[in-house]
Amino acid sequence: MPYNLTAAVERQEDLGAGYHLLTLAAPEIAREIRAGQFVMIGLTDIDQMLIRRPFSVALVSPGPDGGEPASIGLLYKVIGRGTTLFSRLQPGDRLALLGPLGRGFWLPDPALEAGGGDETELLLVAGGIGNAIFPLLLQELGPRAARTTLFFGGRGRADLTLLDWFEAHAGRVVTATEDGSHGQRGFVTAPLAAHLDADPGRRRLVMACGPHAMLRAVAELCLARGVPCQVAMEETMACGFGVCLGCVVEKREPESDFDRFVRVCTEGPVFDAREIVL
Amino acid sequence: MPYNLTAAVERQEDLGAGYHLLTLAAPEIAREIRAGQFVMIGLTDIDQMLIRRPFSVALVSPGPDGGEPASIGLLYKVIGRGTTLFSRLQPGDRLALLGPLGRGFWLPDPALEAGGGDETELLLVAGGIGNAIFPLLLQELGPRAARTTLFFGGRGRADLTLLDWFEAHAGRVVTATEDGSHGQRGFVTAPLAAHLDADPGRRRLVMACGPHAMLRAVAELCLARGVPCQVAMEETMACGFGVCLGCVVEKREPESDFDRFVRVCTEGPVFDAREIVL
Amino acid sequence: MSAGVKLEVAVGGGLTLRNPVLTASGTFGYGLEFEPYLDLNRLGGVVVKGISPRPRAGNPPPRLVETPSGMLNAIGLQNVGVDRFLEEKLPALRERGVATVVNVYGQCEEDLLHVVEKLAPESGVAAVELNLSCPNVKEGGLELGRSPRAIESITRDARAITRQPLWVKLTPNVSSIAETALAAEAGGADAVSLINTLVGMVIDVERRRPVLHRGSGGLSGPAIRPVAIAMVHQVYRAVKIPIVGMGGIVNARDVVEFLLAGARAVQVGTANFNDPGVAMRIVGDLAAWCAAHGIADVNELVGAVKGNQA
Amino acid sequence: MSAGVKLEVAVGGGLTLRNPVLTASGTFGYGLEFEPYLDLNRLGGVVVKGISPRPRAGNPPPRLVETPSGMLNAIGLQNVGVDRFLEEKLPALRERGVATVVNVYGQCEEDLLHVVEKLAPESGVAAVELNLSCPNVKEGGLELGRSPRAIESITRDARAITRQPLWVKLTPNVSSIAETALAAEAGGADAVSLINTLVGMVIDVERRRPVLHRGSGGLSGPAIRPVAIAMVHQVYRAVKIPIVGMGGIVNARDVVEFLLAGARAVQVGTANFNDPGVAMRIVGDLAAWCAAHGIADVNELVGAVKGNQA
Numbered sequence A, B: 001m002p003y004n005l006t007a008a009v010e011r012q013e014d015l016g017a018g019y020h021l022l023t024l025a026a027p028e029i030a031r032e033i034r035a036g037q038f039v040m041i042g043l044t045d046i047d048q049m050l051i052r053r054p055f056s057v058a059l060v061s062p063g064p065d066g067g068e069p070a071s072i073g074l075l076y077k078v079i080g081r082g083t084t085l086f087s088r089l090q091p092g093d094r095l096a097l098l099g100p101l102g103r104g105f106w107l108p109d110p111a112l113e114a115g116g117g118d119e120t121e122l123l124l125v126a127g128g129i130g131n132a133i134f135p136l137l138l139q140e141l142g143p144r145a146a147r148t149t150l151f152f153g154g155r156g157r158a159d160l161t162l163l164d165w166f167e168a169h170a171g172r173v174v175t176a177t178e179d180g181s182h183g184q185r186g187f188v189t190a191p192l193a194a195h196l197d198a199d200p201g202r203r204r205l206v207m208a209c210g211p212h213a214m215l216r217a218v219a220e221l222c223l224a225r226g227v228p229c230q231v232a233m234e235e236t237m238a239c240g241f242g243v244c245l246g247c248v249v250e251k252r253e254p255e256s257d258f259d260r261f262v263r264v265c266t267e268g269p270v271f272d273a274r275e276i277v278l
Numbered sequence C, D: 001m002s003a004g005v006k007l008e009v010a011v012g013g014g015l016t017l018r019n020p021v022l023t024a025s026g027t028f029g030y031g032l033e034f035e036p037y038l039d040l041n042r043l044g045g046v047v048v049k050g051i052s053p054r055p056r057a058g059n060p061p062p063r064l065v066e067t068p069s070g071m072l073n074a075i076g077l078q079n080v081g082v083d084r085f086l087e088e089k090l091p092a093l094r095e096r097g098v099a100t101v102v103n104v105y106g107q108c109e110e111d112l113l114h115v116v117e118k119l120a121p122e123s124g125v126a127a128v129e130l131n132l133s134c135p136n137v138k139e140g141g142l143e144l145g146r147s148p149r150a151i152e153s154i155t156r157d158a159r160a161i162t163r164q165p166l167w168v169k170l171t172p173n174v175s176s177i178a179e180t181a182l183a184a185e186a187g188g189a190d191a192v193s194l195i196n197t198l199v200g201m202v203i204d205v206e207r208r209r210p211v212l213h214r215g216s217g218g219l220s221g222p223a224i225r226p227v228a229i230a231m232v233h234q235v236y237r238a239v240k241i242p243i244v245g246m247g248g249i250v251n252a253r254d255v256v257e258f259l260l261a262g263a264r265a266v267q268v269g270t271a272n273f274n275d276p277g278v279a280m281r282i283v284g285d286l287a288a289w290c291a292a293h294g295i296a297d298v299n300e301l302v303g304a305v306k307g308n309q310a
């Protein structure tokens, strides 16, 4: 059940190139949030911001005395009015916060995960700020994180935020940049396709987050190869908890005329790529 | 001619009880502003504040190397949305600034100020944040400041901001508070009336700034006794430079039907109490 | 709740609400979605999402865009349809004892009356609110709700088939809302509710397309509050039936403003998206505001604005 | 000015402006007040404060109040009157060579036509803009500008007495702005300008009075921009004459939005109060925007919005 609360800013870290990491004291949410879920955040003064903004929780961290998760970290990029205002927040300032919201990633059916060698290969695909969704997933995966591969694309090196962190926590990181400033030049879908084609028989699960065009390309790659794929979608949200009906995306196979749309905030944001039109 | 510029915040001092002193780097304005004139200030982002706010310039101060005035100090009280946003500004933040604006105080006709002993007695009357207009006047008066009397009223001691400064710079400070926490209990008009009546023949000029009810009472006291009185008026302003026609007050003796109103921002904010309806 | 302040308001047709604060149609789902955040029974009432004869899928996305101090929506009246509403939603609301106002939408007059008819025998319907935003085919396709004549006739038709309290929701996109309100009153409405959203559009200048898939949408939020206050006040001077006011309410001060302008009750809309607990907080703050201002009965505020009335 | 971008626009009646950015009536004084802040000759034109037959003192204060992303005003058309305007203001504007549009106001139709007649022989009047916010006594006192019939007739009368380009300024407080625009076109207007302010009210809940002395006022600023864009777009699809768009413009992006919606030129209003230099900056930014987007002629943008048009 989502908590509706105000939370204090603990830290605001400027990561350069418009990327920030904002840490909020929110023990209730930190304990319950699952990778791929999100929160809605707003200024406490509604006159300054009518519509809250959705953000994945990138990380959770324990309180000063260690132990249970007590803080959540939001990794965000300054885009427009809301994120500009957020980027000015200082430690001690308070924010309105609603979460955890939505359906996060789900792991392969445990029944399939029989013996050691047979484990499903987890491939994470991030485009730009889409990487924000994956630290929490790697945290949740525990030891298994070391056996994941992250395909990480961006316009240039500056867009590969937290790259060091990912290199330390994921099994392997494969990068691609449009300007060639890090890793392969071009889109991240190229090394992903190469990887999928290198060992086509392998049981895999692809989890992707990033710009819509990237998600579409990743989903096509996977669907064409029969590889299960989960995509984290974005759509404009007013509420985040299912009532404004603003955040819909189209279903691939609606059961009826009425059933044409699903809500990203409630039925998603993570969808099986087969469920929706990308 | 008013300057339309953006200026950096140099200091934001919290004086307690909702009062702040904001210092801005604005050499052009600091050099030209006269006591009683004002500036319009706004956030640089119009989406955050459509209508700028008017503030008297309380003080000017020289740059780090001394010499010419380079900064202006605004003494303000947090009232609503605008002043709340201003109170969050930090050194280095930028503000939009227009000024100097309006007509300030004017001193007695020099012809009247013949020999030493005959000097017009200057009586300043401040109610609450109305004191913000007087430090600059005292700065301008130079040595003559030591021969002024400031009648300073407020709800309680906390409203008598910069009291120490005034005690150091004005000749005499007479205080009155509604709760009796400093000086005489009651309105500041009581000691003012007593003073005017003590030596009724003396040539005097009263300059007043404060809540509307106080200005009305001061003006009545003065008009009844034939004492010249200048009042600094406030009215809601959209532009501050005479074009929106929003800030009018009523003339006491209009020459024609068309002439019923005068603009506070252009014909004022300081008026001879005989000019307008209070 | 601040002890001693009477908050009950009578909003016509024999309906008394426990306080004047309802939630607006389309901004509160079917009510139940808000149970994690507030106690539905503390509200004056809940107006559910517009119900149509058949389920509606709504418009393709984007359906929303933020605007200065407001938002535009073009949801397209996505809803479960009257049958599923009666089966799944109404019983749950009835069980909770919350005053449930059912907002009714149809693509034509027959549709609309069909829903009114289906609701008529049901218990647990505190009132029926007619949303007249469907096109008025007889008069050139403009919204039904823009024609006083059409309003009067459909209100009369609805009145004839239901004994439930009948509210007519008025659009602000008219030359004279006093006229449309009078038409609703003449047709037999027990109350008028206003304002619905203003028509608006935002264009994405890079893509050279409207941001909303549908093109234009409905503007709501604090940006429209001054328009809503002026209209409530105009209607208050024109009609005798109670007014339910809305448009940009975000706090108890705003509620007081609507009551002073002439509203007997209000609806909180867009603000529910910002904070799902806001409506209940407003109820508490309103009681506290009354207590602090020496107001024993919230009805004292209704229409109590003084001064020039232009 | 970004080299090579053609900014001239033809706005009907033979009038070509050097660029599409004018300033709106009532927000730019008589133009001259802005000389300390910008070069009037860099603007597409200036629309002066509404001019009436005789000087008007306007309403008692308060005349203004800030609202969410907007403001309400009830200035009451304070102005120097047509005679002093012709003596003192117009010659100075003429001398500077700035395209001067004269906004005309009257308390009745005769008043209005009287001003049009006085202006008719004057050189240096780029266009006459009729502000039809006076009460329409024949049709029950609602504003003249809300009745298509009244608009058509007064436009025709004005047309008959002046050869100067004639603009009719449309109010948004109508059921169908396409209809009022068509009426202006039928009456012989060379262009329509829109939107004027929306009627609004703010109540001071402590004093239980409207904040504005007059009661209600006109809402302007970014809050109304989505309404203005939707209306410009509706009118664009209805009429053939050029449209001058306005409502909440604060920057060059907003200008592009109005052009895409169908405006041939725009007026910057409330934003002038925030920053007296804004209109000139917008002209520069617009040229730069066009250059950056490979647009050689700003006219390419006019009405170029694609997609769903509802």
Ligand SMILES: Cc1cc2nc3c(=O)[nH]c(=O)nc-3n(C[C@H](O)[C@H](O)[C@H](O)COP(=O)(O)OP(=O)(O)OC[C@H]3O[C@@H](n4cnc5c(N)ncnc54)[C@H](O)[C@@H]3O)c2cc1C
Binding pocket: A038, A051, A052, A053, A054, A055, A056, A057, A074, A075, A076, A077, A078, A079, A080, A081, A082, A083, A084, A129, A132, A133, A233, A234, A235, A236, A237, A269, C066
């Ligand atoms: C479930 C979900 C999780 C997200 N997680 C992250 C994250 O972890 N880090 C991050 O940087 N961004 C994330 N985003 C995108 C983020 O919400 C937008 O970048 C942000 O809302 C932009 O706000 P703004 O006011 O700065 O931009 P503006 O463009 O000024 O915003 C205007 C409106 O558009 C909406 N909007 C703008 N961009 C987007 C977008 N991409 N998706 C949805 N709505 C948008 C805003 O919420 C706002 O309502 C997420 C989006 C969703 C839906």
Ligand SMILES: Cc1cc2nc3c(=O)[nH]c(=O)nc-3n(C[C@H](O)[C@H](O)[C@H](O)COP(=O)(O)OP(=O)(O)OC[C@H]3O[C@@H](n4cnc5c(N)ncnc54)[C@H](O)[C@@H]3O)c2cc1C
Binding pocket: B038, B051, B052, B053, B054, B055, B056, B057, B074, B075, B076, B077, B078, B079, B080, B081, B082, B083, B084, B129, B132, B133, B233, B234, B235, B236, B237, B269, D066
């Ligand atoms: C010439 C002049 C000089 C001033 N000098 C000072 C000063 O030195 N220090 C100081 O603290 N205050 C001063 N004021 C008052 C100051 O402008 C207001 O307190 C301030 O605008 C409040 O803004 P807000 O957004 O916090 O309040 P809100 O109440 O949220 O403001 C809403 C609107 O009302 C206007 N408004 C509110 N109060 C006043 C007021 N008293 N006078 C005029 N408009 C008002 C605001 O400008 C804004 O447009 C002066 C006013 C004028 C006219």
Ligand SMILES: Cc1cc2nc3c(=O)[nH]c(=O)nc-3n(C[C@H](O)[C@H](O)[C@H](O)COP(=O)(O)O)c2cc1C
Binding pocket: A244, C024, C025, C026, C027, C049, C050, C073, C075, C077, C103, C131, C169, C195, C196, C197, C219, C220, C221, C222, C224, C246, C247, C248, C249, C267, C268, C269, C270, C271
């Ligand atoms: C997303 C959304 C959906 C809406 N759906 C409906 C609806 O189904 N029926 C209706 O009568 N009004 C609907 N409205 C209008 C609101 O009920 C209300 O009249 C309007 O939003 C003004 O109030 P507000 O400014 O407080 O939101 C909707 C408004 C929004 C924002």
Ligand SMILES: Cc1cc2nc3c(=O)[nH]c(=O)nc-3n(C[C@H](O)[C@H](O)[C@H](O)COP(=O)(O)O)c2cc1C
Binding pocket: B244, D024, D025, D026, D027, D049, D050, D073, D075, D077, D103, D131, D169, D195, D196, D197, D219, D220, D221, D222, D224, D246, D247, D248, D249, D267, D268, D269, D270, D271
């Ligand atoms: C203070 C003020 C005075 C105005 N006076 C007039 C006027 O005299 N004549 C007129 O036609 N419009 C007048 N208007 C309306 C504007 O010209 C313009 O149509 C409206 O403000 C919308 O544009 P904006 O949102 O950019 O301000 C006035 C607007 C304001 C804010």
Ligand code: FES
Binding pocket: A236, A237, A238, A239, A240, A241, A242, A243, A244, A245, A246, A247, A248, A263, A264, A265, A266
């Ligand atoms: S954001 Fe409101 S329904 Fe999804």
Ligand code: FES
Binding pocket: B236, B237, B238, B239, B240, B241, B242, B243, B244, B245, B246, B247, B248, B263, B264, B265, B266
């Ligand atoms: S504030 Fe605009 S005329 Fe005075």
